[in-house]
Structures are given as structure tokens and as C-alpha cells.
Amino acid sequence: MSQATLRVQKISGHAGGVPGKDTQREYTVSKLIDTTTCIGCKACEVACMEWNDLPFGQTVFDNTYQTMPETRWNYWNLILFNEHEREDGALMWLMRKNQCMHCADPGCLAACPADGAIVQYTNGIVDFQQANCIGCGYCITGCPFDIPKMNPETHRVFKCTLCADRVSEGLEPACIKSCPTGCLHFGSKDDMKELAEARAKQLRDHSNFPHAGVYDPPGVGGTGVIYVLHDASNPEIYGGLPKNPHVPWSVKLWKGPLKWLGNVAMIGGLIGLFVHYLRYGPKAREEEDLASRPEGGRT
Amino acid sequence: MSQAEQIIPHGHVLRYTLRERLTHWVAGFSYVYLLLTGLAFWSPWCFWIAVILGGGQVSRMLHPWAGLIFVGAVLYMYGMWAGQMRYTDIDKAWWKAVRYYSTNQDDKMPPAGRYNAGQKFLFWGFFWGGILLLLSGVVLWFPEYISWNLRFLRYLAIIVHPAAALFTIGLFMIHLYMGLFAERGAFGSVIRGDVSMAFAKRYHPGWYQEITRQAAAPRK
Ligand code: HEM
Numbered sequence: 008m009s010q011a012t013l014r015v016q017k018i019s020g021h022a023g024g025v026p027g028k029d030t031q032r033e034y035t036v037s038k039l040i041d042t043t044t045c046i047g048c049k050a051c052e053v054a055c056m057e058w059n060d061l062p063f064g065q066t067v068f069d070n071t072y073q074t075m076p077e078t079r080w081n082y083w084n085l086i087l088f089n090e091h092e093r094e095d096g097a098l099m100w101l102m103r104k105n106q107c108m109h110c111a112d113p114g115c116l117a118a119c120p121a122d123g124a125i126v127q128y129t130n131g132i133v134d135f136q137q138a139n140c141i142g143c144g145y146c147i148t149g150c151p152f153d154i155p156k157m158n159p160e161t162h163r164v165f166k167c168t169l170c171a172d173r174v175s176e177g178l179e180p181a182c183i184k185s186c187p188t189g190c191l192h193f194g195s196k197d198d199m200k201e202l203a204e205a206r207a208k209q210l211r212d213h214s215n216f217p218h219a220g221v222y223d224p225p226g227v228g229g230t231g232v233i234y235v236l237h238d239a240s241n242p243e244i245y246g247g248l249p250k251n252p253h254v255p256w257s258v259k260l261w262k263g264p265l266k267w268l269g270n271v272a273m274i275g276g277l278i279g280l281f282v283h284y285l286r287y288g289p290k291a292r293e294e295e296d297l298a299s300r301p302e303g304g305r306t
Numbered sequence: 307m308s309q310a311e312q313i314i315p316h317g318h319v320l321r322y323t324l325r326e327r328l329t330h331w332v333a334g335f336s337y338v339y340l341l342l343t344g345l346a347f348w349s350p351w352c353f354w355i356a357v358i359l360g361g362g363q364v365s366r367m368l369h370p371w372a373g374l375i376f377v378g379a380v381l382y383m384y385g386m387w388a389g390q391m392r393y394t395d396i397d398k399a400w401w402k403a404v405r406y407y408s409t410n411q412d413d414k415m416p417p418a419g420r421y422n423a424g425q426k427f428l429f430w431g432f433f434w435g436g437i438l439l440l441l442s443g444v445v446l447w448f449p450e451y452i453s454w455n456l457r458f459l460r461y462l463a464i465i466v467h468p469a470a471a472l473f474t475i476g477l478f479m480i481h482l483y484m485g486l487f488a489e490r491g492a493f494g495s496v497i498r499g500d501v502s503m504a505f506a507k508r509y510h511p512g513w514y515q516e517i518t519r520q521a522a523a524p525r526k
Pocket residue numbers: 120141143337340341343344345347348349365366367369370371372373374376377436439440441442443444446447448467468471474475
């Protein structure tokens with residue numbers, strides 16, 4: 008535990024500084040998902056459930072190649088399937104591995120009121136600590152990717168951990184290990200960015216995907232999960248991947264100006280009332296009080 | 307004359323019936339609980355309040371239920387008092403003269419009835435604040451059931467709920483100040499129900515006239 012706190016760089020709902028900030032040297036990690044070589048086999052979905060000991064649940068068949076409509080509190084990794092017709096008439100099957108994006112500026116963490124319920128490790132992984140979670144669901148509102156999911160029975164929120172336990176032991180996440188086509192990679196953010204850009208360039212130059220590019224949205228400070236997309240100008244076609252995700256404005260307003268305004272107003276109000284009492288005191292009690300007490304207050 | 311009124315001390319008059327006093331305290335205690343747990347979620351610097359009150363999980367579980375009790379009491383007050391809370395011309399004059407009120411020069415104030423304009427504002431503030439808190443509170447209660455397409459409701463609720471709470475906190479601080487410190491005698495009126503005739507005459511001259519006229523009228 009003591010080591011774990013040293014590895015933390017951001018803590019939700021925490022008064023004061025972060026104990027272990029900048030005490031450890033670690034590089035930011037990243038998962039690279041190349042949607043152009045994903046075949047939708049769902050080996051990563053199974054590997055995720057296996058490694059994290061998640062219980063088996065019902066799948067939902069909807070006549071497509073998608074396991075269920077969206078991730079669940081106990082199903083963190085889902086291949087989203089979309090059919091897309093390109094302008095030149097080419098039909099495309101888009102497969103996107105959907106999970107927590109491990110944002111550099113996580114909206115979930117910004118929104119969370121419980122001390123230590125969400126932490127961001129020095130390597131960039133955003134992890135929920137269910138023991139500290141109070142089940143308010145603020146993180147659901149804060150996340151621009153619709154990722155945190157509530158366990159209705161325990162009222163705690165769960166999501167992909169980027170296999171923080173494996174990564175801290177120098178292993179790559181379980182999903183990476185299982186991918187048969189090699190469309191998943193894991194390493195330092197810098198290395199993954201380089202690899203992704205090289206692949207996107209290859210797609211642009213040699214494979215008739217002029218808009219191919221890397222998805223690493225700056226609105227959330229970049230993400231710990233980056234995509235190579237055939238068409239980076241239109242990420243929405245990949246199961247609604249937001250084009251320009253950011254922490255919702257209202258969450259920023261709430262945790263920023265509103266908080267300051269409210270605190271100043273409350274503390275100012277208390278001081279104001281106290282000073283009013285010193286200056287004016289109580290109102291005269293009975294009529295006879297009036298004669299003996301000067302009207303108004305005392306300076 | 308009811309039982310309660312007969313045991314009022316000499317020179318005093320009943321201001322709040324037991325029903326009114328009970329309702330007031332149901333609202334009061336539930337509000338204080340809501341305020342304390344709400345502040346705990348509001349700021350990390352106040353999270354210790356939730357720890358004292360049984361932990362974050364317990365506070366999260368009970369806060370919405372206390373909210374329902376609070377709003378229930380406020381709605382009941384609406385039934386009891388709304389009729390007496392209508393704005394009148396005297397209230398307009400009262401607001402114009404409010405600086406005399408706040409500097410304890412009460413004899414320069416226009417004659418208030420059973421409630422002065424400030425108290426009426428408090429009532430309507432808590433009523434509308436309570437409605438807003440309820441609507442936004444229900445969204446905050448079940449965020450996981452608000453679909454992605456309706457997420458604007460969640461974005462709205464996390465602003466409206468604390469904003470409405472702050473508004474009522476302002477009212478609440480003034481309410482407490484008036485009732486506990488500024489208007490001596492007012493606190494007794496929500497405990498045992500009675501105030502002195504002098505209190506009635508000084509702060510609610512209109513109401514005083516009403517009740518003395520009643521008392522003077524011949525019994526049938
Ligand atoms: C009317 C019914 C009410 C309901 C259903 C309700 C429900 C909720 C819920 C579900 C939350 C989310 C946080 C949590 O519980 O963990 C919350 C937060 C809060 N509530 Fe209420 N509440 C109600 C009334 C009130 C009242 C009367 C106050 C008065 C002070 C209040 C003050 C707060 C505050 C300050 C927060 C924290 C907001 C923030 O995190 O910025 N609530 N409420």
C-alpha cells in the first residue's frame with residue numbers, strides 16, 4: 008500500500024497535496040489499437056474476463072458481430088461493430104475495441120467526491136478503488152466516453168484497469184497478449200505514438216486511406232489508449248467515438264468557478280452575520296427595552 | 307378554545323400550533339442532515355463530515371431519502387402556510403424599508419402581519435429551492451439509468467443541485483441568525499409555540515391587531 012501511494016500522481020476528492028507526487032520515475036504507458044487490422048475475433052474480450060476473474064454474463068445477439076450493446080460493470084472490453092459505406096461506395100466493417108481511454112485529464116477523477124476512489128498512477132493508468140467509492144455516480148457524468156458502470160448490487164463503479172496489476176509487474180495487459188493479428192501494442196506513450204504515426208502514414212501512402220490518422224484527443228490531455236483509424240477525420244463512425252472529447256463544460260463549471268463562488272459566499276456570509284451581530288446585536292426584546300437602549304447599533 | 311391555547315402563560319399568545327412546530331422540525335432536522343452530507347460531497351475539505359456521519363457510502367445512501375422527507379415537510383408547509391405568504395402592498399413597503407429592519411430600527415418599519423416580507427421570501431425561497439433540489443436530486447440519485455442520449459440532464463443536475471443548495475444555504479444562515487440571535491423570543495415560538503404580546507406587537511403589528519381584535523370580540 009505504501010508503495011502504491013507513492014505511485015499515485017492524482018487522487019479524487021482529496022484535500023491537500025498528493026503524497027507520492029513526483030517521488031518516482033516512471034514513463035507514461037499507452038495501449039495502441041490499430042482498428043485497421045482488428046478482425047473482431049473478441050479474443051481480447053475473453054482475455055479480459057479471464058485475467059480479471061469477471062463472471063460470465065448473458066450476451067445480447069442483435070444480428071451483428073457485437074457481443075452486447077455496451078460495456079458493463081463486469082464487462083470492461085467490448086469490440087464495437089459498425090458497417091460503413093465510404094464515399095467511393097466501398098463497404099467497410101469497422102471494429103473498435105472499446106474500453107476506458109485512461110485520459111491524461113480524467114473527467115471521472117475530476118468529478119469524484121470520494122477521497123481516493125479514483126487514482127491516476129504515475130504511469131498514467133486511471134484506476135478505481137472500489138473500497139473508497141461511495142456509489143454517487145459522479146464519474147459517470149464526468150466521463151466523456153461513457154465508460155464507468157455501476158454494479159447495481161454493491162453500488163460501486165467499475166471499469167477497465169489497463170491491467171494495472173500486470174503492468175506494475177512489468178507485464179503487458181491481458182488483451183494485448185491475446186490478440187492474434189497483432190493489432191494491439193503496449194509500451195511507452197512515446198513509442199506507441201511513433202508506431203501509430205508510422206502505421207497511419209503507411210495507410211495514407213500505400214492503402215488508399217487518405218484520411219488515416221491517430222486518435223489521441225488533446226481535449227482530455229491525450230489518452231493512454233490511442234487508435235489508428237482508417238478515417239481519423241470522422242471518428243464518430245466507429246461506434247460513436249467522440250470527435251473532440253473533453254471533460255463536460257458543466258463539470259468544469261461545477262468543480263471550478265461554482266465551487267469557488269459557493270465557498271466565498273458561504274464563508275463571507277458567516278463572517279458577515281457575525282460582524283452584524285457585533286455591530287447591531289439582537290433586536291430589542293420588549294417595549295421597555297427600547298427606552299433604555301439607543302436605537303440602532305453600537306460602533 | 308383548544309387545549310393548547312388554554313395553557314399559554316399570561317401575556318403570551320400562541321404563534322405556532324403543535325402541528326406547525328412538528329412540521330418545522332421535521333424540515334429542520336432533515337435539512338441539517340442534508341446540508342452536512344451535501345457539504346461532504348461538495349468539497350474534499352468537508353468529506354470528514356461524511357466520515358463522522360457513518361461514512362461516505364451511508365451518507366450517499368441516506369441523503370436522497372432525507373431529501374424526500376425534507377421536501378415532504380416543505381410541501382406540507384405549503385398546505386399550511388401558502389395562503390398567509392402572499393405578497394401584499396405592505397410587503398413592498400417593507401422591502402423598501404429593509405435597511406431599518408437590518409439595523410434594528412424596527413419602529414420605522416411598516417406594520418407586518420403574521421409574516422413579514424422577509425419571512426415570506428424565506429418561505430418561497432425554500433419552496434422553489436426545494437422543488438429544484440428534488441428534480442435535480444432525483445437525477446443525481448440514479449445517474450446510471452440516465453441514458454447517454456439524455457446525458458444533458460446529468461450535466462444540468464450537477465449545476466442546478468449545488469446552485470439551489472447554495473441559495474437555500476444563504477436563506478438558512480439568515481433564518482438561523484434571525485431565529486436564534488437577532489429576534490429574541492422567536493426561537494421559543496417554534497419550541498413551545500407561544501410568544502409574548504410585546505413580541506407580537508413589536509414585530510407583527512398587523513397580526514397583533516388581528517388577534518387582539520379577536521380576543522376583544524364578544525364570545526358567542
Ligand atoms: C430534495 C431532495 C434531494 C435529493 C433527492 C437529493 C439527492 C442528492 C444526490 C443523489 C446527491 C449526489 C451526491 C450524493 O448523494 O452522493 C446530492 C448532492 C448534494 N446535495 Fe442533495 N438531495 C436533495 C436535497 C438537498 C437539500 C435540501 C440540500 C440542502 C443543502 C442538498 C444539498 C446537496 C449538496 C450540497 C450536494 C453536493 C453537490 C456537489 O457535490 O457539488 N440536497 N443530493
